[in-house]
Amino acid sequence: MASAAVDLVIFGASGDLARRKILPALGALVTREGTKLRVIGAGRSHSTNEQFRELVKEASGNSPLAATAEWVTLDYADPESFAPINALITGTPVVIFYLATPPETFSPILVAIANSAMATKGDPSRRVVLEKPLGHDLPSAQKLNAQLATAFDEMQVYRIDHYLAKDTVQNVLAFRFSNSLFEPVWNRNLVETIQITVAEEEGIRHRAGYYDQTGAVRDIFQNHVLQLLALVTMEPPTTFDPDYVRRAKRAALRAMSPLDVTSAVRGQYEGYLDEPGVAPESRRETYAAARVSIENWRWDGVPIFVRTGKALRRRVTEVVIKLRDAPLLRIGGRRQRGIPTLIVIRVQPDEGITLRMGAKRPGPRFELVPAGMRLDYARLTKAPLPDAYENVLSEVLAGGHSAFPGAEEIELQWEIVDPLIKAWESEGSSAETNREQHKKKGQHELPFSIMCERTTSSSGPCLCPSCCPCRSSRARPCSGKARSAGRQR
Numbered sequence: 504m505a506s507a508a509v510d511l512v513i514f515g516a517s518g519d520l521a522r523r524k525i526l527p528a529l530g531a532l533v534t535r536e537g538t539k540l541r542v543i544g545a546g547r548s549h550s551t552n553e554q555f556r557e558l559v560k561e562a563s564g565n566s567p568l569a570a571t572a573e574w575v576t577l578d579y580a581d582p583e584s585f586a587p588i589n590a591l592i593t594g595t596p597v598v599i600f601y602l603a604t605p606p607e608t609f610s611p612i613l614v615a616i617a618n619s620a621m622a623t624k625g626d627p628s629r630r631v632v633l634e635k636p637l638g639h640d641l642p643s644a645q646k647l648n649a650q651l652a653t654a655f656d657e658m659q660v661y662r663i664d665h666y667l668a669k670d671t672v673q674n675v676l677a678f679r680f681s682n683s684l685f686e687p688v689w690n691r692n693l694v695e696t697i698q699i700t701v702a703e704e705e706g707i708r709h710r711a712g713y714y715d716q717t718g719a720v721r722d723i724f725q726n727h728v729l730q731l732l733a734l735v736t737m738e739p740p741t742t743f744d745p746d747y748v749r750r751a752k753r754a755a756l757r758a759m760s761p762l763d764v765t766s767a768v769r770g771q772y773e774g775y776l777d778e779p780g781v782a783p784e785s786r787r788e789t790y791a792a793a794r795v796s797i798e799n800w801r802w803d804g805v806p807i808f809v810r811t812g813k814a815l816r817r818r819v820t821e822v823v824i825k826l827r828d829a830p831l832l833r834i835g836g837r838r839q840r841g842i843p844t845l846i847v848i849r850v851q852p853d854e855g856i857t858l859r860m861g862a863k864r865p866g867p868r869f870e871l872v873p874a875g876m877r878l879d880y881a882r883l884t885k886a887p888l889p890d891a892y893e894n895v896l897s898e899v900l901a902g903g904h905s906a907f908p909g910a911e912e913i914e915l916q917w918e919i920v921d922p923l924i925k926a927w928e929s930e931g932s933s934a935e936t937n938r939e940q941h942k943k944k945g946q947h948e949l950p951f952s953i954m955c956e957r958t959t960s961s962s963g964p965c966l967c968p969s970c971c972p973c974r975s976s977r978a979r980p981c982s983g984k985a986r987s988a989g990r991q992r
């Protein structure tokens with residue numbers, strides 16, 4: 504007999520994601536909100552209830568949550584093995600199926616859920632949550648969406664892009680549309696470029712099994728970067744309700760042209776090939792940068808540059824909107840130095856928004872210096888900023904959809920990145936040559952191999968890892984030779 508108001512069935516509950524993200528967030532959330540929730544862990548490991556309870560206690564730090572947890576050992580290919588889950592959840596008011604498993608298990612799990620009638624299509628009390636990767640290209644994403652649509656209504660499906668659940672990402676909507684100061688300049692008339700960086704300091708850790716099949720474009724561009732870009736560039740939604748926000752994001756994504764290999768750069772950090780589990784000759788990109796174009800009235804002609812990488816100098820996720828320069832006025836016949844006007848949306852760390860602009864240097868002379876006005880996001884609350892997974896779970900429990908991309912967005916995102924992935928995956932075997940060439944020329948200060956023949960398109964910033972905005976102010980960017988070399992080809 505069910506005793507909880509909510510059963511959260513976590514497939515893959517003994518895995519890394521559950522331990523590091525889901526269970527800690529759940530521990531904090533149920534304590535804060537007092538939700539009567541039971542965790543049912545399910546997976547291939549031959550665990551016992553006691554062992555699983557120990558795991559939940561350790562990962563969530565929440566003893567009452569751990570005390571009621573249950574474990575079910577599954578053979579994903581055998582629908583019969585799901586019967587104990589069905590028995591446990593019968594009668595529970597709300598049941599959430601959370602697929603925190605490798606993507607090849609999605610299909611058998613969805614079949615088992617649908618066939619055993621553990622969830623009925625259209626019943627909002629039965630919800631399914633999926634972790635990425637949601638496909639590895641457009642056709643596989645379409646297939647997954649089609650399978651989901653046979654068993655669930657779209658409103659029962661929650662596709663996780665944890666970036667959307669970050670407060671600072673949601674704040675992009677508030678920043679753009681809750682005040683009238685910035686929106687009038689938010690277009691090709693006044694914006695010169697947009698740059699989005701998702702830089703990580705850590706390497707792939709022990710995730711070679713996943714990452715060496717995936718790479719930076721599938722891991723970060725296809726989802727986090729494109730969602731962020733859609734929020735930054737979309738038209739104002741009719742309302743802030745999820746349906747309208749999704750609609751506005753879809754329109755923005757539809758206007759983005761597919762990524763082009765001639766204006767993209769990929770690299771691999773030195774030492775990647777020595778990571779346990781990485782194929783000896785792997786050419787998987789751990790760094791990727793590209794130019795994106797948006798072909799619509801608002802953004803036509805505005806260059807947008809996106810970058811992501813692992814093992815970079817420091818962790819930073821930010822959006823930088825550069826406004827067109829003001830005219831430079833001479834003083835006493837001398838040209839003033841130009842101060843770029845930037846809107847910097849810092850997603851993490853040091854969350855906030857900075858408006859960088861020119862100011863008069865204090866003193867007798869009229870001289871301009873760079874200055875800034877800053878919104879320090881953490882100061883808006885006394886509590887620590889919640890982890891994105893707490894927001895994800897809180898939203899699923901509430902049955903809301905504002906932190907989740909819809910099916911069509913996922914497909915549009917694949918349409919944008921697929922041509923680049925295909926081009927890179929089918930490129931010849933010149934990687935070694937390029938690696939050596941770049942090393943010999945000493946063009947890059949970071950220990951990276953550039954695995955393509957260019958570091959930028961014909962205009963715009965150098966896209967090599969050394970020139971990533973994640974560099975600390977003391978680090979010198981690359982010599983720029985790579986950039987001109989790229990142009991000559």
Ligand code: BG6
Pocket residue numbers: 665703722820
């Ligand atoms: C995940 C990627 O989606 O996002 C990881 O799979 C990456 O490779 C992580 O490290 C980054 O998330 P965050 O919240 O730490 O920026």
